[in-house]
Amino acid sequence: MIRDLMKLIIKIILFIFLICFVTMGIDLYRIKNNNLPVFCSYEYNSKNNIQTFRGIIYTASRKVYASPNESLSDSSNIKFKIIMFNVKIK
Numbered sequence: 001m002i003r004d005l006m007k008l009i010i011k012i013i014l015f016i017f018l019i020c021f022v023t024m025g026i027d028l029y030r031i032k033n034n035n036l037p038v039f040c041s042y043e044y045n046s047k048n049n050i051q052t053f054r055g056i057i058y059t060a061s062r063k064v065y066a067s068p069n070e071s072l073s074d075s076s077n078i079k080f081k082i083i084m085f086n087v088k089i090k
Contacts, residue, residue, distance in 0.1 A: 034073040044068045
């Protein structure tokens with residue numbers, strides 16, 4: 001009984017990690033192709049003009065020059081961080 005419950009819990013945890021990595025991969029691919037990410041929340045700081053996209057296990061941020069609605073190709077430096085590791089986009 002306890003062994004079956006542990007197997008179920010492990011399967012659920014693995015499924016959640018799989019979903020996290022799939023959504024992160026889709027958003028990373030979209031950012032590399034100058035599209036906005038889909039599976040994230042948006043935050044815009046008007047004081048320093050930084051737009052932040054927060055996913056389940058990643059954070060992407062960029063410096064906005066004109067408007068937060070401008071395309072990603074207008075941003076020169078997009079920082080993508082997976083948990084605590086930085087990934088170079090361009």
